[in-house]
Amino acid sequence: MKQDALAIELGDDWNQKKVSMLEAKAEIEPALLEKVANALKVPKEAIENFDTEKAINIFSGTFNYHDNDNASIVSNNAIVNPLDKILELHKEKEALFERMLKEKDEMIARLESLLKK
Template sequence: MLGIKQDALAWELGEDWNQQKVSLLEQKEAIEPILLQKLSLALKIPVEAIQNFDEEKAVNIISNTFHGTQGLINYNPLASEIN
């Protein structure tokens, strides 16, 4: 959901981590508290966000927030430099 690749997360977690180990971690039903704290720091989100994560709710929030380009501002930072 955060768009972080497994390799990048493994790098953030330390040298004893790799993409395959992160992949296995994603399949776990429960994560030990110490590892949960490391993940929280690496992802820069609160532990509670991981503990209370509900994928269905997250997808609903995202889909209900953005509908095509509705609500998005058409911003071109180069346009102000041209004038």
């Protein structure tokens, strides 16, 4: 997830720079870690126990690229078509855009309400 998208998921007082600073921290408060884990849709234990070297080894040992097989990626005998993955990512992007538009409309409505008062 990009830093901007994570900032949106974390709330109004977050931005890309603040997420970048969060990534640089050696330790994160438990409540904030829980909030980040929820935004990323992973258990907080996955973040607490994350090991970069193990993740790279698992990734490099699991995925093989086969150019002669319609540019498919083979993973544990499952074939993943890159075009399907691109379409899935596009749908996620559309959903995020729709949420952002909804939040913008809600913010405009709140501002108009405040201006009327």
